[in-house]
Amino acid sequence: MSNLTEPEKKILDAARKVFEINGYAGARMQEIADEAEISKASLHYYFRSKENLFERIFDETMTDFMQLVSTWNDDSEDWEAKLRRFICEFFSFLKTKSLLFIIGEINRNPDLLLSRRKKSKPKAKFIEYFERLQANGKVEPVNMYVIYIFMHSLCSYPILNSRMFQMTTGLNNHDFEQFMKEYPDQVADLLIFSLKRGLKETR
Amino acid sequence: MSNLTEPEKKILDAARKVFEINGYAGARMQEIADEAEISKASLHYYFRSKENLFERIFDETMTDFMQLVSTWNDDSEDWEAKLRRFICEFFSFLKTKSLLFIIGEINRNPDLLLSRRKKSKPKAKFIEYFERLQANGKVEPVNMYVIYIFMHSLCSYPILNSRMFQMTTGLNNHDFEQFMKEYPDQVADLLIFSLKRGLKETR
């Protein structure tokens, strides 16, 4: 399956860790080598260059991300339960793989997205699904692009910026952790309610 | 007022620009000097070191940010209008000063926040204000920390990650721009509605 040798996996794990913390420019090949418990020369034996290693991590993250985001099987499950489950899984994923450095690198070099435009239509399924429900009168007529962006923002940003939120809310580690455990359900509540009642008072 | 000489201002503008795009590690003193149209030696004449320059930018951004976020004058204005105006102003601010690199640096070195903990209680006014309204029965009993985080996430993330949203929505530049122009009002609608009706069905 994974098609990767043991040392390659170890290196990729180390590289992800170092890149996520330091970004491309701040990452050091020596640090990646140390983290993978090999010499810098060995690191270059497995991966030609820093650029090469970065591309592997970037591609892997984007692929996983796109795959998760475009997962939306059209089973018969209740749409509310489906949405809630999706939000919780999405949130868990974001805690695992930090998108911060990915976003940073994309901002620095937008071409990184161009190369993947072909295989990425993640919004399609999600939005099409709810537009269908909308047509059937099951949910309110709200702009689904807005809902889509709301969902991403509400799930991603609190993780990206958790440090500042912890500071500004003044919660201690334990309370904040508890808060974040309940958080995805609050997001689900909000989005479900919005889909059922719209974004504002109907006049 | 500004207490800064002309060349200092020019350098700080240049530095902000370069740091925002490249982060601390990726920023080059030469590039900042070029952007400010002076020599690298002159740059060091005005600002001892890269670290020093970074601190200036970081502090300035954090100060502006905290000041904006903690602005919440207790005038008699309708709370809905007040919230809507705040969201629009917040959104405009975030378009001007990119928080992406700030968040990255904080993640890399959380101590950057510790030094400023004293002068920062930005949540206080906002949350206290709405908790007071809540006590008076003007808004629904929802967790105000959640509302606070929702507001920040909804305003910040679409700007941070605008490139990916533009790609995944498939909107062209013009349509996306239009979409983002209407966006803050949608956020305001949602939050106002949530405060008036709660986050989910009352049972």
Added chain:
DNA sequence: ACCTTTGTTGACCATTTGGTCAAACCATAT
């Protein structure tokens, strides 16, 4: 005119860092 203070810069330096390479190491087959 001369001096002092402030600003400006090319040339230079020390360190860091991505990347290379030849030599050594190790397993396995012959």
Added chain:
DNA sequence: ATATGGTTTGACCAAATGGTCAACAAAGGT
């Protein structure tokens, strides 16, 4: 044992980069 092919690494290199400095220019006061 010897050869072979993959793996590992210390030593090394060239380029990039933050920072310094002496020399020079500009401005203003006397």
